[in-house]
Amino acid sequence: MYYAIFGTDVPNSLPLRMQVREQHLARVQVLADQGRVLVGGPHPAIDSEDPGEAGFTGSLIIAEFPSLEDARRWADEDPYSTSGVFARVDVKPFKIVIP
Numbered sequence: 785m786y787y788a789i790f791g792t793d794v795p796n797s798l799p800l801r802m803q804v805r806e807q808h809l810a811r812v813q814v815l816a817d818q819g820r821v822l823v824g825g826p827h828p829a830i831d832s833e834d835p836g837e838a839g840f841t842g843s844l845i846i847a848e849f850p851s852l853e854d855a856r857r858w859a860d861e862d863p864y865s866t867s868g869v870f871a872r873v874d875v876k877p878f879k880i881v882i883p
């Protein structure tokens with residue numbers, strides 16, 4: 785089943801985000817290489833593809849996991865979680881309806 789992982793950043797997270805970004809992306813790429821990622825990306829803090837110093841307010845990934853517990857464990861072990869980029873992480877089951 786798919787699960788939506790919503791990470792909400794701490795204020796002024798950009799410097800910390802940049803420190804662990806490559807580790808985070810490498811970890812997500814493993815899921816992508818296994819064909820388990822539906823979509824993923826950050827939420828810009830302003831209405832722009834490149835928010836610059838405004839940074840981001842969080843991230844979303846929708847990916848396939850064997851269970852809700854597995855999805856939560858994966859999210860808890862992500863570098864953005866363990867390094868303090870995320871103030872909170874919500875994980876919810878996700879059902880594809882469209883397309």
